[in-house]
Amino acid sequence: MHTNRLINASSPYLQQHAHNPVDWYEWGEEAWQKAKAEDKLVLVSIGYSACHWCHVMERESFENEDTAALMNEYFVCIKVDREERPDVDQVYMDAVQLITGRGGWPLNMFCLPDGRPLHGGTYFPNREWNQLLLQLYDFYRNKKQEALEFAAKLTDGVRNMDALTVAPQIERFTPQDMDALYNLWKPQFDWKEGGNERVPKFPMPNNWQFLLNYGLLANNHEALQFADFTLEKIARGGINDLLGGGFARYSTDGLWLVPHFEKMLYDNGQLVSVYANMLRADGNPFYKQVIDETLNFVSRELTDANGGFYSALDADSEGVEGKFYVWTKAELVDILAADEPLFSAYYNCTEAGNWEHSLNILYTKTSVEAFASEKGIALAAFEALLNRCHTTLMAARDKRVRPGLDDKIICSWNALMLKGYADAYLATRNEQYLQSALANQQFIATNFLQNNRLLRIHKAGKNTINAFMEDYACVIDAYLQLYQCTFDVDLLHTAQALTQTCFDEFYSEENNLFYFTSKLDPPLVARKTDTGDDVISSANSIMADNLYKLAYYFGTTNYKTVAEDMLAKMAQQLKKYPSWYSRWADVALMQAFGLYQIVIIGEEAHQLYQHFTDYLPNAVFAVSINGSENLPLFENRHVQGQTLIYICKNETCSLPVTTVEAAMGLMQ
Numbered sequence: 001m002h003t004n005r006l007i008n009a010s011s012p013y014l015q016q017h018a019h020n021p022v023d024w025y026e027w028g029e030e031a032w033q034k035a036k037a038e039d040k041l042v043l044v045s046i047g048y049s050a051c052h053w054c055h056v057m058e059r060e061s062f063e064n065e066d067t068a069a070l071m072n073e074y075f076v077c078i079k080v081d082r083e084e085r086p087d088v089d090q091v092y093m094d095a096v097q098l099i100t101g102r103g104g105w106p107l108n109m110f111c112l113p114d115g116r117p118l119h120g121g122t123y124f125p126n127r128e129w130n131q132l133l134l135q136l137y138d139f140y141r142n143k144k145q146e147a148l149e150f151a152a153k154l155t156d157g158v159r160n161m162d163a164l165t166v167a168p169q170i171e172r173f174t175p176q177d178m179d180a181l182y183n184l185w186k187p188q189f190d191w192k193e194g195g196n197e198r199v200p201k202f203p204m205p206n207n208w209q210f211l212l213n214y215g216l217l218a219n220n221h222e223a224l225q226f227a228d229f230t231l232e233k234i235a236r237g238g239i240n241d242l243l244g245g246g247f248a249r250y251s252t253d254g255l256w257l258v259p260h261f262e263k264m265l266y267d268n269g270q271l272v273s274v275y276a277n278m279l280r281a282d283g284n285p286f287y288k289q290v291i292d293e294t295l296n297f298v299s300r301e302l303t304d305a306n307g308g309f310y311s312a313l314d315a316d317s318e319g320v321e322g323k324f325y326v327w328t329k330a331e332l333v334d335i336l337a338a339d340e341p342l343f344s345a346y347y348n349c350t351e352a353g354n355w356e357h358s359l360n361i362l363y364t365k366t367s368v369e370a371f372a373s374e375k376g377i378a379l380a381a382f383e384a385l386l387n388r389c390h391t392t393l394m395a396a397r398d399k400r401v402r403p404g405l406d407d408k409i410i411c412s413w414n415a416l417m418l419k420g421y422a423d424a425y426l427a428t429r430n431e432q433y434l435q436s437a438l439a440n441q442q443f444i445a446t447n448f449l450q451n452n453r454l455l456r457i458h459k460a461g462k463n464t465i466n467a468f469m470e471d472y473a474c475v476i477d478a479y480l481q482l483y484q485c486t487f488d489v490d491l492l493h494t495a496q497a498l499t500q501t502c503f504d505e506f507y508s509e510e511n512n513l514f515y516f517t518s519k520l521d522p523p524l525v526a527r528k529t530d531t532g533d534d535v536i537s538s539a540n541s542i543m544a545d546n547l548y549k550l551a552y553y554f555g556t557t558n559y560k561t562v563a564e565d566m567l568a569k570m571a572q573q574l575k576k577y578p579s580w581y582s583r584w585a586d587v588a589l590m591q592a593f594g595l596y597q598i599v600i601i602g603e604e605a606h607q608l609y610q611h612f613t614d615y616l617p618n619a620v621f622a623v624s625i626n627g628s629e630n631l632p633l634f635e636n637r638h639v640q641g642q643t644l645i646y647i648c649k650n651e652t653c654s655l656p657v658t659t660v661e662a663a664m665g666l667m668q
Helices: 029-038 052-062 065-074 086-100 126-142 144-160 175-188 205-217 221-236 265-282 285-301 329-347 368-375 379-397 411-428 431-447 469-486 489-505 539-554 557-576 578-593 605-609 660-665
Strands: 024-026 041-047 075-081 107-111 117-121 453-459 462-466 596-601 619-624 644-649
Touching: 024 029, 029 041, 029 075, 041 086, 041 126, 052 065, 052 126, 065 075, 065 126, 086 107, 086 117, 086 144, 117 126, 117 144, 126 144, 175 205, 175 557, 175 578, 205 221, 205 265, 205 578, 221 265, 221 285, 265 285, 265 411, 285 411, 285 431, 329 368, 329 379, 368 379, 411 431, 411 453, 411 469, 431 469, 453 469, 453 489, 469 489, 469 539, 469 619, 489 539, 539 557, 539 578, 539 619, 557 578, 596 605, 605 619, 644 660
Parallel strands: 024 075, 041 075, 596 619
Antiparallel strands: 041 107, 107 117, 453 462, 596 644
16 A cells, blocks of 8 residues: 555545545645756646545546656645635636636646646546646646646736726615615525526525525515515425435536535535524524524534534545435335335435435425425424434434544634534523633634634644634634623634734725735745635635724724725625625625624623523624623723613614614614
8 A cells, every 4th residue: 555745644635545546745845846956847736625526636646656656756746625724715716717717626837847737637547637637747748838838927927816997986785776786696596496597506594594684674575575485485395304404515407406525614504604694584483493403413413522513524425426315215105114105205316316316305395284284284283294214214324334524623714613502502592602602612612712812723733834824814804703602701802812913914995895814924936816705705804894883882983984985895896796705795784884882891691681682794793781781882881780781783772762662763
């Protein structure tokens, strides 16, 4: 058996390649120095542990002795886990998209010895890969000047991709502007299956979060209805593991039926948040079930003993995608016996299968209540049958070979899950959810936070890699939301200290935006600025949101000025492509409709806060018994023997009131 340098890597993805015959290096100076010394092209091969096509290419090419011999002879080969090094992934993904017009993983980029990209793509079948290796070796050896010139142009293209069209005047968003954004986006809505009109379908929680917020603030029932419709479709589809909980990364079809079976922490954290906010907005008990089942999965399968959250579950088990999750009709008959006909009818399982090879993915078209009524069955009896079947099938599934677990703990993804737990607590008041959030906050403080700077990765007791802007933005966001649960002012002070680090190390005065990488880290061939709201919102849109809120907590007008400058910088892009900038659209909502600060102070403050149960998308709370916390919002507001509520907006506060009803009336 071969063993290469990756045997010492901490990343599970890199360790998966430790026995390839390829002479892999980790990203670092050693590989680049070798390439310069030997004047060889460098292959930077990027993937992640739950990536199905990464595994396929490994089996076909990187485990192939002949292919490995070509790679070792003609190239210096570097393996990168994109989840550890999103900065490296960003640069070379931009290059691949310029070359091919599309992206994805595995990402394979051939570079000059100085790191500038030359040629690349995503998945290559073995025969094409071997041909490409020989062609690129020959091109660099015999046409080096041409190669250098092409790499220079491509690198300039990567550096210029972040350039933005900026309006000549600072723009402020109005409610009418938000209506225009919605009307531009609306034709993309899929009113038959939910989500946007495209395949594959990604859950995109930031999209539905914006529609929920906009619908409530603009009193747009249609926007609320579509967000609700989409969230129900996703939750009833095969993309949601209806047996064990947890959402897969995306649906390969337009029906939310056939998922790409990998389960990522970041999807589940963000989806819990949007389902929790929708539960608070419309009270649909089905969403509480979705939250409970998802967090049960996270607790059972993705939670470290010390409160950290693991990254992902693989799509494959026994080398077959989805094998852990799917059933033949015969298996269901054998396992469920007399209960099988109704179970299969409800979950749409048939002899022919609803997927390939006569296999069935569990999904539902309707509620338990509607199905029981349609079949003329007592609801309690049908619910008892489903509970029996779930227990029996979970026991059978637990005997199968499990998908691989990526047990590295990523700072930003943990923050997204922490925020999910905080939102779930606010929606359900389930104390266990708050305890899980607090345990994770302690994990972050212990393992990632050092002298007001963050680290990105925790694995096997080691904390490695300096954090990126995404990590800072997500942790600050999570701490602000956890403050809404506990009103521990230390969370705000930590958020403010991390914000100062962002300004010191990441902020560009010239661009009015934050770079993805710190100025203290070794530079790559391009320093990127993250602005598009993909499945994870951009670091800059999250940070603009954070700055708006921190400005009001600390009375720091500079924070609000920077947030508004950032939003103005993005205004033209947002007005053209609202679905791709949906977290920016949430920031625009705060500008258009204003941000309420609800200050509750007095002996009964915490009890009174519990009665604010409505979801308020443009409000932050500050709660104190006596105002002793060092926050401007509490100054001169404590009256002995009274518990008072102040409603503030646009630097102006109302006279205090004493009831939730009166306070809500001031915010109409």
